[in-house]
Amino acid sequence: MFLRVWLVARREYLERIRTRGFVITTIMIPLIMAGFVGGSIFLGSKASNDRVIAIVSTDTQLALDLQTELNHEQELQKEENHHDPAQSPTSLSPQKKTPRLIVEVRDVVPGSRAELDQQLDSGEIDGYLWITPATSPAGRPTFEFNPRSNGDTAVHDILANALDKVLLREQLAHRGIVAADAETMLQPVSIAAAHGSHRDDRESAEISVSILFFIMYLVIMLYGMNVARSIIEEKTSRIFEVLLATIRPEAMMAGKILGVGSVGLTQVGIWLSAVLLLAGTSAAVHVGGDTFHVALTLGQVLFFLIYFILGYLFYSSIAAALGAMTNSEQELQQLNMFLMLPLLVCFVMLGTLLNTPDGTLSRVLALVPPFTPLLMYFRVSLGHPAPWEVALSIVLTSASICGIIWVASRIYRVGILMYGKRPNFAEVVRWLKYS
């Protein structure tokens, strides 16, 4: 039995790995993805973060104070980033970076507004802040900000923030408070993250679960359907008649799943080792900069592998059952969603798990076989599942894989031999007992 499974799996594996399609996807998909990521980083670095802002006022002192405040703030921010690069946003999108302001102070001369508008149009400056001093000593000056792009809310916020501080400081000084005291009062409160390391865990768990989800989705899309397709191929080419005259349908199903499955694993393995190799060289630093940072423990890697393989086998055997039920690729496409739906449900449930990884709902869901691979892995990396829960999840998933293969092989066996006839219940039962 196992020898036959091995033979079928080996044939399937060798035949597929030798095809041109395999070589092409193995090379092309990482290239396309690298191109995409590299391209967006390149574009992001090209899109300048600097904004030239002109402050225009007859009250030169206020304008200069504002300039000092803005420069000081940016100094602080830069220092903070420099201090702890790992804490910087783990995001590859450049839009979220805070813009750096280059502040110019100008006097009001006749025609300066027209000149500013013209410079705004030509892109020499990205915006100007027009300050009209207060008419009465108790009143506030009025501000008018003219940005080049109305969507530049980040700059707007920075300016408003700095203005608040400058004005507050001015008012405090006005009421006779010493500048040093005022500075202390204006210090922002900082909350120390007591469980900083936990936050790291959480972040990397989120990222590795996302990667697992992505890889599983990709591999199931690429190879789960291949299992179904190869079973349909067997039907249309009618090889099954020769095969079934020698081997049990379960052996054939299992062989197909393992063979086609290993092809997927080989491909993912090649990709991952390429990524690791790349990460090991300085090339990664150049490409990803210091924005990409994933910390994985050995345990996480181990569970990643266990749950990835379980999930892969589980979904492949469902695909095999789908292939057994259908007679053509078109029919298969219609059933495609049965493969994707559980995966999507998992993804939706990730939110719940994120908040309460050890809640009752999370604990129950993580034990349901279609969800186990993703959700239990998530709980293992993030929550504190009891060892028996982990063991039970592995046992349940393995058992359901065997169950699905068994049922799928019966469906297959009955399906091909009925020749279009819908089997009645008694016949199905009879077939289930038969090999």
Added chain:
Amino acid sequence: MPIVELNHVRKVYDTKVAVEDLSFAIEPGTMFGLLGPNGSGKTSSIRMMIGMTMPDSGTVSLFGKPYSRAVLIRVGYLPEERGLYKKMNVLDQLVFFGELHGLSASEATKRSRRWCERLLITEAIPKKTEELSKGMQQKIQFIASLLHEPKLVIMDEPFSGLDPVNAALLMDTLVELRGEGKTILFSTHRMDQVEKLCDQIALIHRGHLVLSGSMPEIKASYPRNRVRIDYQGDNVFLNHPAIQSLKRYSGRAEIILRPSPTLADDAQSLLAEAMRHARITHFEVAEPTLEDIFIDKVRQTSTDPGNELSIADLRAEVEEESVHVS
């Protein structure tokens, strides 16, 4: 002990009775022909023999035991609808099937090469299956079913789609296999092939067994009333009173003689008459062909008058398939 035995087997598909009360036995070392037009239940019977389907009632036994998967290792099976992995290299494919039947890779390779030489397709060995002609693919499949040297060979329409040269090659191979003591069962709708090859036959029509037994016995049970004359000249001799019916071709006549206790003498008198009028290049007296017997039998067993077939219908049924194949 018969190697294959069917006992009152019945198989019903959705709307159609495929096989009804079918019984026959195949003795070891015989070449057995399963005959009948398309749709008569040949493939259904074969599928039940190798356990692909189960009879609804009745029993099938192989090697004296009820069907079990274990005995299939001793069976070589060529299905009616050929199936090979199209993208696969021929040798890899043969070795794969050989290994599935329990051969080691090296033994399977050795035997595959030997068989390819025997069937004159060594040039196909390095090729992909899809690059081969249909006839070659059929030979590959033929080899695949024989690699593990099965005691019992079951072949569903092994010669269909082959040119006469290759069909003859495969027939010779089957005869050789029988000489090695193997039991061979094959199905066909070509009655002429069976006459040459088979020791025993079973003739089925619409799921029912019409005729079975050993080939010489069946033939001997029919009178030698078929006469074929090739001639040049006048054909007035065709009005001879012994002639019941005839077919005229240019320069040839195929004649059925009237039933009579003196059939052999009637034939001689017909020959004498013919020689008086024409130059005879060929004269032959024979039993009816299997095709004629088949038609005759089916007519006799058609009990339902509403469903009775005319000879023309039956002949068309048989001939249509012959044309279809060639």
